[in-house]
Structure formats: C-alpha cells, structure tokens
Amino acid sequence: MSKKIIIPGWSTGDSSWGVTKPYLDFFSTFGQVDIITPRKGIVEADLLVLPGGMDLNPNKYGEVPGFYTGNIDVYKNYFYEQNLQQYVEAGIPIFGICLGFQSICSYFGSKLTQHMYHPYSSSRSELVHKVFPVVGKEPTDGYLTKRGKNDEHFKVNSLHHQAVSQFDLSNDLKPLYIDEDGYYVEVVKHKTLPIAGVQFHPEELGYQEETFELIYSLLNLKSK
Amino acid sequence: MSKKIIIPGWSTGDSSWGVTKPYLDFFSTFGQVDIITPRKGIVEADLLVLPGGMDLNPNKYGEVPGFYTGNIDVYKNYFYEQNLQQYVEAGIPIFGICLGFQSICSYFGSKLTQHMYHPYSSSRSELVHKVFPVVGKEPTDGYLTKRGKNDEHFKVNSLHHQAVSQFDLSNDLKPLYIDEDGYYVEVVKHKTLPIAGVQFHPEELGYQEETFELIYSLLNLKSK
Amino acid sequence: MSKKIIIPGWSTGDSSWGVTKPYLDFFSTFGQVDIITPRKGIVEADLLVLPGGMDLNPNKYGEVPGFYTGNIDVYKNYFYEQNLQQYVEAGIPIFGICLGFQSICSYFGSKLTQHMYHPYSSSRSELVHKVFPVVGKEPTDGYLTKRGKNDEHFKVNSLHHQAVSQFDLSNDLKPLYIDEDGYYVEVVKHKTLPIAGVQFHPEELGYQEETFELIYSLLNLKSK
Amino acid sequence: MSKKIIIPGWSTGDSSWGVTKPYLDFFSTFGQVDIITPRKGIVEADLLVLPGGMDLNPNKYGEVPGFYTGNIDVYKNYFYEQNLQQYVEAGIPIFGICLGFQSICSYFGSKLTQHMYHPYSSSRSELVHKVFPVVGKEPTDGYLTKRGKNDEHFKVNSLHHQAVSQFDLSNDLKPLYIDEDGYYVEVVKHKTLPIAGVQFHPEELGYQEETFELIYSLLNLKSK
Amino acid sequence: MSKKIIIPGWSTGDSSWGVTKPYLDFFSTFGQVDIITPRKGIVEADLLVLPGGMDLNPNKYGEVPGFYTGNIDVYKNYFYEQNLQQYVEAGIPIFGICLGFQSICSYFGSKLTQHMYHPYSSSRSELVHKVFPVVGKEPTDGYLTKRGKNDEHFKVNSLHHQAVSQFDLSNDLKPLYIDEDGYYVEVVKHKTLPIAGVQFHPEELGYQEETFELIYSLLNLKSK
Amino acid sequence: MSKKIIIPGWSTGDSSWGVTKPYLDFFSTFGQVDIITPRKGIVEADLLVLPGGMDLNPNKYGEVPGFYTGNIDVYKNYFYEQNLQQYVEAGIPIFGICLGFQSICSYFGSKLTQHMYHPYSSSRSELVHKVFPVVGKEPTDGYLTKRGKNDEHFKVNSLHHQAVSQFDLSNDLKPLYIDEDGYYVEVVKHKTLPIAGVQFHPEELGYQEETFELIYSLLNLKSK
Amino acid sequence: MSKKIIIPGWSTGDSSWGVTKPYLDFFSTFGQVDIITPRKGIVEADLLVLPGGMDLNPNKYGEVPGFYTGNIDVYKNYFYEQNLQQYVEAGIPIFGICLGFQSICSYFGSKLTQHMYHPYSSSRSELVHKVFPVVGKEPTDGYLTKRGKNDEHFKVNSLHHQAVSQFDLSNDLKPLYIDEDGYYVEVVKHKTLPIAGVQFHPEELGYQEETFELIYSLLNLKSK
Amino acid sequence: MSKKIIIPGWSTGDSSWGVTKPYLDFFSTFGQVDIITPRKGIVEADLLVLPGGMDLNPNKYGEVPGFYTGNIDVYKNYFYEQNLQQYVEAGIPIFGICLGFQSICSYFGSKLTQHMYHPYSSSRSELVHKVFPVVGKEPTDGYLTKRGKNDEHFKVNSLHHQAVSQFDLSNDLKPLYIDEDGYYVEVVKHKTLPIAGVQFHPEELGYQEETFELIYSLLNLKSK
Numbered sequence A, B, C, D, E, F, G, H: 001m002s003k004k005i006i007i008p009g010w011s012t013g014d015s016s017w018g019v020t021k022p023y024l025d026f027f028s029t030f031g032q033v034d035i036i037t038p039r040k041g042i043v044e045a046d047l048l049v050l051p052g053g054m055d056l057n058p059n060k061y062g063e064v065p066g067f068y069t070g071n072i073d074v075y076k077n078y079f080y081e082q083n084l085q086q087y088v089e090a091g092i093p094i095f096g097i098c099l100g101f102q103s104i105c106s107y108f109g110s111k112l113t114q115h116m117y118h119p120y121s122s123s124r125s126e127l128v129h130k131v132f133p134v135v136g137k138e139p140t141d142g143y144l145t146k147r148g149k150n151d152e153h154f155k156v157n158s159l160h161h162q163a164v165s166q167f168d169l170s171n172d173l174k175p176l177y178i179d180e181d182g183y184y185v186e187v188v189k190h191k192t193l194p195i196a197g198v199q200f201h202p203e204e205l206g207y208q209e210e211t212f213e214l215i216y217s218l219l220n221l222k223s224k
Helices: A021-027 A074-090 A099-107 A209-218 B021-027 B074-090 B099-107 B209-218 C021-027 C074-090 C099-107 C209-218 D021-028 D074-090 D099-107 D209-218 E021-027 E074-090 E099-107 E209-218 F021-027 F074-090 F099-107 F209-218 G021-027 G074-090 G099-107 G209-218 H021-027 H074-090 H099-107 H209-218
Strands: A004-008 A010-013 A016-020 A032-036 A047-050 A094-097 A129-135 A154-156 A173-179 A185-190 A195-198 B004-008 B010-013 B016-020 B032-036 B047-050 B094-097 B129-135 B154-156 B173-179 B185-190 B195-198 C004-008 C010-013 C016-020 C032-036 C047-050 C094-097 C129-135 C154-156 C173-179 C185-190 C195-198 D004-008 D010-013 D016-020 D032-036 D047-050 D094-097 D129-136 D143-145 D154-156 D173-179 D185-190 D195-198 E004-008 E010-013 E016-020 E032-036 E047-050 E094-097 E129-135 E154-156 E173-179 E185-190 E195-198 F004-008 F010-013 F016-020 F032-036 F047-050 F094-097 F129-136 F143-145 F154-156 F173-179 F185-190 F195-198 G004-008 G010-013 G016-020 G032-036 G047-050 G094-097 G129-135 G154-156 G173-179 G185-190 G195-198 H004-008 H010-013 H016-020 H032-036 H047-050 H094-097 H129-135 H154-156 H173-179 H185-190 H195-198
Touching (some): A004 A021, A004 A074, A010 B010, A016 A021, A016 B021, A021 A047, A021 B016, A032 B032, A094 A209, A099 A185, A185 A209, B004 B021, B016 B021, B021 B047, B047 B099, B099 B185, B185 B209, B195 B209, C004 C021, C004 C074, C010 H016, C016 H010, C021 C032, C021 C047, C047 C099, C074 C099, C094 C209, C099 C185, C099 C195, C185 C209, D010 D074, D016 D021, D016 E010, D021 D032, D021 E016, D032 E032, D047 D099, D074 D099, D094 D099, D099 D195, D185 D209, D195 D209, E004 E021, E004 E074, E010 E074, E016 E021, E021 E047, E074 E099, E094 E099, E094 E209, E099 E185, E099 E195, E185 E209, E195 E209, F004 F074, F010 F074, F010 G010, F010 G016, F016 F021, F021 F032, F021 G016, F047 F099, F094 F099, F094 F209, F099 F195, G004 G074, G010 G074, G016 G021, G021 G032, G021 G047, G047 G099, G074 G099, G099 G195, G185 G209, G195 G209, H004 H021, H010 H074, H016 H021, H021 H032, H094 H099, H094 H209, H099 H195, H195 H209
Parallel strands (some): A004 A032, A004 A047, A094 A195, B004 B047, C004 C032, C004 C047, C094 C195, D004 D032, D004 D047, E004 E032, E047 E094, F004 F047, F047 F094, G004 G047, G047 G094, G094 G195, H004 H032, H004 H047
Antiparallel strands (some): A016 B016, A129 A154, A129 A173, A185 A195, B010 B016, B129 B154, B185 B195, C129 C154, C185 C195, D010 D016, D016 E016, D129 D143, D129 D154, D173 D185, E129 E173, E185 E195, F010 F016, F016 G016, F129 F173, F173 F185, F185 F195, G010 G016, G129 G154, G129 G173, G173 G185, H010 H016, H185 H195
C-alpha cells in the first residue's frame, strides 16, 4: 500500500499557501504526499517531512539575532513550538531538509551558527561541495572525517546560510556526513528515534543513493 | 465533530502548489480544510470545493476558442475530466465558485458564454452588482426574476469574464439567483443532488447570509 | 536639554537596517532620536518607541496562526521576548505604534484579533475613521464610548489587520479611545506605569493634538 | 511559385495573438508564411507547421499531471483536438517543432515523459547536445544509435522539459535521430505520410543541413 | 459566404508578431479575419483593416517631429509607403482605426496635429467624449456641427495624441462626425471610394450602431 | 580653441530627450560637445556625430522589412531624410557610429543586411572580434583583407544586428577595416569628403589608436 | 528672429543625459531651445531656464538635512555653485521652475522649508490648488493676499515637497502669487533684474495666461 | 569594555534610513556599533566609520562634473561639510571605506579621478585584484611599489569608479598599499593623526589580516 507522507504547508507567495513543487515531486517518489494545514493536534502518517524555509528563531538557541539573520515563518515557528514534540512522542518518522534539519538539531539541543561565509550554489541543482561519511570516536574525543580508501564522498548543493557545527551538535544525534572542512554537519540521524535530516536540498537533485536509502529506512521500505 | 472539507490544489505561482489563502480562510469557518493533490481516485470528505481559476476548455461545450478565451489549468482540467464524475457518483456534496460553478454547469450540459462585456470589480471585495432571487415557471416558459416586495436582493463582487446564461443552463440545475438584467445565472443548485455553486467570490467577502445558508445546507449544518 | 528617544531598528530592506523615515522625522519633534541595535541589556533613554511592523507571533496569545497571519520580524520578536521586560522594570517610558501598541497589549496579557475585515487607508496620510474617547465604568460593567456634547472625536488613518478588542484587553491597561463601533481599542495607557500606545500611525500624519499630549506626558514635557 | 506555409497562431502576450518572430523568419526561407486563426475546417497549404509552446494535456496519453507539468494552451489544444486529424486526412505535409513534435508523436499513439531532468540551454542559440542518426533493427529488437565512422552527429539546442523516449514511440513513426544516451527521440518521420518533427528549435539556429533537407523533402523542394 | 477581412500584423511584443486580440475579436463579428505578413503585392479580401499603433512619420505631412512625437512602426510604415496605394487602386474596401484613420487622412493629403493636449481615457472601454454628426456647407464655407433636435450624438473612447483638424482635412474626404469643440474629426469617409475610418477605438467597445453600419456598408452587408 | 562637436539628440527614455552618457563622455575628449534639437536647417560645427540607435528604414534600400527588423527612431529618420544632405553639402565633417555608420553607407547608395546571425557582446566593453585593414584592388577586382606581417588588426565590440557587406558598399566609400570573415565592413571613409564611420562602438571602449586617429583627421587635429 | 532659450541638462536616466520632453515642448513655444552641457563659463542666450529636479543642498540655507530631504543632483548643484552668478552678472534673463524657482530664491538669500505636508497632484496635469495675486504693503508690514472682486486667481498643479514661505523670502524678490493659505510663494520676480520663477510646473499644463505673460516679458516679446 | 563604534546613517531605500547590514555585521567584530543621525555637533566614540556610497561632490576638488559622475548623498555631503572637521579636531579615530576613503583623501587636499575605466567585481565578495605595499622615498622622488621577496600582496574586491592616484594624494597622507599598476592608492594612513582608509570593501570579505590590524591599531586593540 502507498505510504502516506505529510508536509506542513506555508506561505509560498503573497496569496498562496501550500508547498513548493520540488518537494511534492520529490516525495511523490516515495508515496502519496499530503499537505497539512495548521492545527493543534497531529495527523497520522508514515513520514513527516520538515521542509526548508526562513531562519530559525535565534531565541531557540539563546542568541541575539545577527544582522544577517532572517525573519521567522509564522507557520513553521508554530509547528516547531506546538506540534513537533507531539510528532516525536507519537513515534512518527521525521525527515528534515535545510531549515527542517536545523529545527531537528535545535529541538534536541544543538546550537546553530547564525550566518556562515561560504558560496551558495548559483543554481539549485548545482553540486558545489563534497560531503564525507563520519567515522571515529564519541564526541568527547572529537569526530573524524574518513577519507580512507577511494576518498569516499558524494556531492551536494548548498543553499543555506545557517548551519550546525559538529561541535555544537546535540548528543542525541549522530552525524552521518560532514563537509569537506570537517566542520559543518550535512546529514544527521537520531541515535534511537526514526528521525533524520540533511542540510542540503535533495528535492532539487533527483536520484542520489545515500539520501534515498535514508528515506527508505525511515519508511521501512526496501530500496529499489 | 469538525466537517472535512477538501479543495483540489493547483499552481499558485511558478514554484508553488496549493490553494490561495482566501479559500482556506473562508472555508475554515465551516470545518477543517484539506488540500488534495492529483490522484486517480477520490478522497472521502463532507464537502468538495471547486475553486475559481483559469478558463474552461471550450471543447467541453463544443465551441471554437475566442480571442479572449484564456488558457487551461492542467490540474483543474484533469480533475474535471477524470475525478468530477467520481465525486458526483459517490454522492459527496460539491460547492463551486466561479470556474467551479461553470464546471458544474458544463458538467451537467450547460454551455458557457466565452466572453462577456461587463465591468470587473476594481477590488476583490467590491460589491458591484445586485443578484435577485429567481421565481416563476419552468424553463419552457422562461424564468422570471422576482422584484417583488422590498426589491429583495443581495450584492456581490464580479471577477469573471465567462458566464452561464439562463437560456443555456442545463435542465438538471435550478437557478436560484440571477443578475440584474435577468440574463446570467449567479447561484445554482442541482435539482436532486447536493451540488451547488456561485458565480461570484464569497471567499473574498466575509459573512453573507444566503451563501452561508447554501453551504450549511450542503454540509447538513444548522446555520449559526 | 533635548530628550533622548530610542527606537529599536529592524530590516527595512534586503540589505538595510534602521528605521523608516516617518518615525525619525516624527519623533525628532520631541527630542534627539537614536536607533538602537540588538543587544542583551537596555540603553538609557527618556522614551522607548516601539514602532509598527510585521505580525506578532500568535503563540504569544495562544492561537493557531490564521491563513492571513503574517510572518514574524526576528528583531522585534527578540526585543519582545528578551528586552521589553527589562525596559518596563527599569521604568523607562514606552510609546507603541501599531505592532508596538499590540506588543504592549499582549505583554500585559491581552489577546489579539488575528485578522480584521475592514478597509485599509488607500494612502498612509488618509484619515479614514473616527476614534472616540472612552468613558464609563470599570471593565466588569463594560466600557462605554462617549458620544456626548459635540460628538467629540478625532480622525485617524488605518493600516493594520490585527487589532485588540476592548473585550480582550488586559486589566492593567486603560483604553482611552475606541473605534466607531465601540469594539477595537485605538489608544491605550497603562494604569500605573508610563506606558502608552496607539493603533494608528501618527508618524504619517503630522500634528494631532491628543497624540502629541500623550507623548509629551510620557516625556514629562509641557505641550507647546 | 512560392510555397504556402501556414502556422496556427496563439497568444503571444497578454493582449496579442500571432506567432513569434523566429518561426516567421525561419520559415520565410522556404516560402510565404501565413498565420491562421482558429476555425472549424482546414486551410489549404503546402506545409502546416506545428510550433513549440506550453505542455500537452497529459490526458492525451493517460496520466495524472505531475507537479512540474505546465498548463495547456487553449488554441493549441483546440487545434490538436479538432483540426489535426483533418490536416492528416487531407494529406497536407506537417512539420512539428518541440510541442509540435510531441503532438505528432502523441497523435499517433506515443506516450510522453512528463518531466525530464536535464540542463536547458542557457540561450536559445546555444548548441548544448549532440544528436545521432538511428540505425539498426525494428523496435522489437531495440533501436541502436550508430556511432560508426567519424562519430556522425550534429549539435542542437535544448529548450524542452517533456520528451518522447524511443521505448514509448508509436510504431507509425520512425526515429531518425536520437540523443547521446540513446534514450530520447530528437527527430522523427512518419513511415508513410509526409509528416515529420524535431524536438529541438531549428527556428533559433539558422542554417542546419539535416533539418533543412527534412523540410525541403516535405515541401517537395530541392535543397539549395 | 463569410466575408474575408485582412489586418496587416506588426510587432505585438519583443519577440512576437501578429495582431492584438481586441481587433481579432471585434472583426470576427463581420467575417473570417486573416493576419497578413509583409509582402510586395496585395492579398485579395473583402475588407482591409488598418489598425491603431505608433505615430505616423511627420515627414508624410512635412513637419519637424515634436518632442512628444513617437517612433515609427517599421511594418506600418512599410505598408503605408508600399502597399496602401495598391489596395486603394485595387478597389478593396478599407477601414482605418486611430493610426489607420490618420494614415488614410494623410494618404489623401491631410495634415496631422502632432500632439493634442486632452485627457486620455483611463481605461480602453471608458466613453469619455461625445461625437456629433457633421452637417452644413462645403469646406470653403466651414463645416458646422449639428446640435439640433435631441442633441444627436454618440459617445466614444479616446486613446490618441495625434489628430486631424477639420481645417486640415483633405477635400477628398468627408467628415461624418466631429468632436464636441467642432475641431477634430472623429469619423471620415472618402467621397467616392469605399474607404472610411474612425479616430476612436471601436474594437474595445462592443456594439455601437453608427460604427457597425459604417463597416456593414463597406462590406456590402445589411445590418443585423 | 576647443572644437565644436554636435550630436543630434533623441528619446533617451519615456519622457527624456538628449544623448546617452558614453557618447558625451567620449567626444568630450575631442572638444566641447553640444546636443542639437530637431530643426529645418543646420548648426555650424567642426564635427557632426551620428550616433547608434534603432534600425534604418528598409525602404531606404528597397526591401520588405524582415521579422527581426526593428522600429524606426522618428528623430533619426527625420535627420536622415531632411538634414543629412544639408550637412554633407555644407562640408561639415561627419563621423558615424553603428546606425550612424549604416546611415552614411545607405546615404551614398549602399544596401544593408537586415539581420545578421552572429553573437553580440555580452557587455558593451567586451572586445569580441578582430578587424583587419583592407588592402588590394578596386572593387571590380574584389577587396582583400591584408593579413600580412604581424597579422595586423585591432579588436572591437559588437552590438549591431544590421550590417553592410563589402559587396553592397557604395563606390563613393572606401572600406578601411573589415571583419575576420572578409565580409562585413567595420570602418569606412568617403573617398573625397571628410566623412567616416565605424560599425562598432568606440564610445564604450576608451582609447583605441586607429579610431582616435580617424576622428583627429576629421577634426584637423594632430594626435596627442 | 527666433529667441534662443537654453536649459542646462542633467541625468534623465541611468545612461542618458539631456532634458525631459515637457520642458523642450513647452519652451519651443517661445523660441529655439538648446540643451547646454556642463562647462566653466556661460553660453549666450535670450533666456536661461532652470528646470525642476532633486532637492537643493540644505547647506545653502544653513540647515541640518531632514529625514525627508532628498539627494542632490550633481549637475544642478554644479550649475548653482559655479554658473548661476555668471548668468546673473551677465544680465541674461532667467526663468526658474520648481527647484529652479527655489534655487533663485535661495541664491538671493531666502530660506527653504525642507519638507511640507500637503497633497501632491495625482497626475502632472491635475490642477489641484488656487494661487492668488499678492497685493499690499512692503514686507515689514506683511504681505496680503488679495481676494477682492471676482476672487481673482488661477489654478496650478503641485509636485514639490520643498517650498519658500513668504516670511522667508529675500527682500530682493517680489512675490506675485501666493497659495490659498497666504503662506507659500508660488510666483516670484526679482525687483530689478530680469529674473522670475514659479513653484508649479507650467511645462505640464499647456497655455496659461499669467505664466505666458511672465515669460514673454523676460523675452521682451509681445504676448500673442 | 566594548569599544563604541559609530557610523553616520543615510537613505538606504525610499523610506528607510540606517546603515547596510554588511557594515553593521563587520564592525560588530570590533565593538558595539551605533548608527548616528544628522546633528550639528559630534558624538563621542572610539571609532568613526565613514562608509561607502554615492559620489563626492566634484566641487570639493575643483572640477566640472563628468558625464559619468553620480549624484550626491545629502547626508554624507552634510557630514563632509559640517561634521568631519569637528571629529578630526576632537581626535576621534576615523576609518573610511570607498567613498569614506575618498572623503578623507579629499578633506586633506587630494584630488579625485572622477571616472576610472576598469572592471568592477561581478559580486561583492569577488577578489579581483592585488594590492601591494608601498615602499621607497618621499613623494618628491616618486613612490615605488615593492615587489620584493615573495611578491608580497593581498587581494581585494573592487566596487568603485572614482579613485585617488598616488600623484594626486595629499602630503598629509601616507599610502600603505597601491594597485598593481602602481597608480591608484588602495590603503592610506594619516601621517600624524589616527585616521586611515581603504578603497576596497572589507565589510563584504570577512577576515583579512592587514585590514583587521589597521582597525585594531585605530582602536588601540591588540589583534586576536
């Protein structure tokens, strides 16, 4: 039976409300996608997708907003403050993208870097930097980026100006992939719950093996 | 229990897909609104709302497109060709607005006027013309517009360039309100099925008694 | 000596940060205006001005955001959450305009109407509705709008879509002026503290006696 | 005597109707070009040109519209549904470009890919990919792309997001050229009728030998 | 049999060529409309329509261009210089609108006023001034505007800044209607040839009796 | 004494009239620049500059306008038709750029290519192609492009879509530089009169020796 | 002989330099208009026109710029600082419009109001307020606005936000017309020199008797 | 204790007044940044920052404005004319960027090049040219650019069209870095006062050692 995937909608224009097409097209690969409207309780589903968007309220991690920090999406802020805990407690799998990834990180106690200085992708499908699988010891010893046999990595786009450093990451979360400098976390998975996220934008990129496997695992699907 | 109201989404911008806010805000008055994505079958609901939008394909009523006829919304055209009959047959109540009203009229065999010459509202909330309740005999004798005691009418906005003349209206449908000239139909109800529609845009106007009563009746709700 | 008036700045464009010119021009009438940047503590001043802006986070008054609720200014949200209490406790006089007025109302426990249906001013200097002085008994008995001798009132502009009903107003605040329908509060003053606010935009209107007197009183200045 | 070439016009702007200049300029090379307006019957001509444009209605090939599928041109849809068969039956030669090519393919029973992931040309005259002549067995055995002596190919622009795979192509049509991956058909010719089409945009490119020869052959002209 | 009506096309946008929709829609009332492309000879037809557009080259009537004189449409200038005489000599009926009217006037030797100071219509369908039938003596004695019984007139829109004064009108042409000041000619007819024109824009206005009669007479049609 | 240089102005915006800044800045290097307004006679000067602009009326060289031919500047057309001969006869030196160059060529009997297919400069200061000095016999024998010692050439920008082939050039004019293909003329000088022109845009390029020498010679100035 | 009228040009767009068309058209009524470029000395003429534009540098009248004060035109500032005195001393008649009027007032020692609160014209040709002839005693006694027999006045447009109060006007200048409130000066004339100016924009209005007489008198022309 | 850094604000949009975010973000690295509003006197601070902006009034260095010279910022012009000397005399350290650098140079008697011909950066963070430390003798002997061991230099962005040549630099100022051609000055320091400036835009570039050291030295801070 088709998996039910839900995405909370938001203002996608002055008079429109919904979800941008790349998200709908991308997640249609994995099941039937529904857009949910703001409400007090939860909607049953096989996967909750937290999409990208405006900046996270810096009060969430206790900082004065910087001059490059952007404004706050009222719907995503509501979801973060009122609904996210309900979904976590209900055990519904969650997959976050960009702001969604940052929200998951912040929810479990990570701090965000409010503004990074690094080049954006010039187009959403441009693959501008490499991400490397993380290996090594527990955080007290520092993570290590494996660049072993074959320099294993994959390439991603980059459309964010906020980020999560591996040194600010919550202990509840396990970093799976990290950027070339071994500094910012690119893929994360909760150590015990069916919750994961990516800093980049897979919905713009089509098929990419590691990301698809991560989503298949959250959905209890076998990869195709 | 809250009524479940569904609205088929469509392109509301270059990269957005959803429903415009006035529809969501207006129908939230009557129940919990969900946006549905394109699919082959139907979604169970207490009310299906067919919103306004681009022009109806003139092939539906057998005419060469005129030079003022607009292009065709691919999602609404799909819904019209593939899903509408399924909802009608399932007995799910339907309420149409503007293009939705015209689609209902066309579905039951009415012909559209491809382009009217009349002034638009300068703003969406402007009440530019009066609509009058229809009384009188069956179509073979011609409808009459009642202008009896107190010149009973209400005022509506006007944001359409296609329309349904009372002389082109299907026999399955009963015209409830008609414009000042006694020519174009403004409110319609199916003679036996829980299906109705309005040519104007109530979602821009806030509370208006006759329209609210019509929606309450489709939802089997008592008016407040 | 010239009074020191401070206004917290915010994003007034993609790459600009400051305060719009009407505020600066208007408050220069009363003293030397300084723009303050985000920080953890307070800045000493004779008057803190809370200007208009984006919508207040509906979580502040416990509601699901409506479809017309706008996004949240990160700087004003920070100020509201982190600095406002410090200024109140320091006894620095505060004057709020529009969102600033709503923030004061919310801070002391009032609830906001998330979206009103009423016509905006077509220009910022248009005087579109009358406000009337409030008289009568304490809240438990209901306020009354005085329309006594001479139908005393003054006219204001109207550029807000959120508002505070007199029935949702905190007991700490005293409504001074109210709209024509006796419903929404237009001018408010704290019962014991040097804090006041107006729902309209005096900074667009030039001299208006009642507003000037209110600001003079906060500044301990004699009216000119 | 000059050949008579006709192109069905369409909305070329909010209030204009005609044909874009590159088509007129390009086909003026081959004869006197006339723009035809919507009508029930056909216009006699030596060549009917079906130009590019909006997306084909996915109902034509039996699919739910995807989230990247565009809206439908009312004039081209009318022509496709009402006139195309008449021209085919009258034996008037037909040349299709982009949407015109896809319409020919669909008319004879091919299915379209609703959205490809591939880079567009950054300008209309950019030659971004190679097309290769098709050789080999009948479809049941699979086509082959010849990359024989001299790696024979020519280069084309690419401004489409829908396409026809060689595996979805109707048996009535013969693929002449195919893309580098041997997947999407780039040039097609009907096996018995004077009908051909190209997926790319020759009207932007000036002289290109294979395309000119194809048009000369439809017009029974000797190449110059 | 349907009358054949031709309109010379022109640039209707940066990359489009054709005719604006109001002309096509309006003249479809009288027959089958064809758009003609630039060529050396003429196209047989029952009526040639000369539409509105950019300014007439002031060299045609021997004046230095004024600072408000606009640029020259290359296609309409070509038609004026190379084709108009051919159509006149072939006896094909001609109807001119705005620039088309001015071109007819200039072709027969009238001089244009390069720039009038008068208010434009704020919308194309606005009826902003009255035109009166012309009576009285031959030009040497001065025309008179009849304002006799019933103040006979009809109302028109006004979207031109160049005009033809009755004092600059060629003797070959008979003014039928004139503006309220008795100065600028609004409707003209050739004294012996099937050629007429109007300064206003009937294609924006729908049915108007005098204009329809004029076109019917050029087409040898009875009015409906 | 400073040389007096005149440039006929034209519409440089919807409501402005003058000359673009690069022309004024460039020719200020050679003397005091004056902008002249349209008039019947000439203005005394040491140099008349004919600047670039819209397309030349194709009637000047006897052709039907093509679909890429642009509209006609009313001021430059007036100057071409009414003033140019007066300046030539008065012996005032003339220097033409782009359209000015083409106007000089056309005035002396050359024909223009209405639309070339070649890449424009992406910026006005980009030097995209080489021009070569012309040597060899008189036109009856065909010109030759010298590519002798050192492959002598200089590089220019390219912002035109009309051009003059050496095979269409008037016998009164001597081609000095020609493009890389030996086809289009880039610099021309009258055989006996102080008249010259360039197809490229020196006013965007700063110092370039050959162009400066040409202008110095027209002004009877020694090069600096 | 035609009068020579000069107007100093300025940036009329991002890359253009000259004068807006209304000035050129308006002053062409009185003579041959020339645009002058920046230079150190003067150009001989029968009339120097100082046109409207950006704001006058408030340093000229010794004030801190207000928050509504606009930026400074580099060409008009140069002319004011370097050339205006030369023209005054040479006795060349001067006529100022809007900023030109203010510059004359400031040059002779008047102070400007940096920002007035009053409604602008919604279009440049709208006649929004009345101006009255000034009569009465010398400044020490206060000017009076005559509203005698027939309430003599004429109507003007209003497109300025800076102004000159009669109480700030230099003694060298005589106010001829004043606004309805008897406060701001609308027409001024130097007491001994051929210098005058108007605060409104006659170049947008066509014929207006008092303004034309003023210009005729500066030009020593008889009115027509 | 945190250093107090002040930046004079200016119009950063039609209705905004403040400072662009990159300046605020960059100088927040060195202390608490305050925006100052126009006033007659000075504000005490540890550093006055003069930011980039529109062009300097060419009257300051005695030249006629060129056709590429831009308009003048009214607030920066006021600051230059009225406040700069006060800050210099008060001994408050000053750091200038771009226009601020040019203002410092001009204030001490340097002349500006009004328009350079050189390529801009395509983005503000692009490092397009090298700057070299200046060594060698006093100005009378000519400066030299050291390109000694290791070709010492650093790279900067370039967003200016006015500049200061080393040959036009005031004797009060010492050039520290110069461009690749040894012509334009890039970094300057006053010989005796705590005043310095850079022609490029460090606020767009993040950390750059030499610039940071320069600012630390003005603030009497040790580098970190």
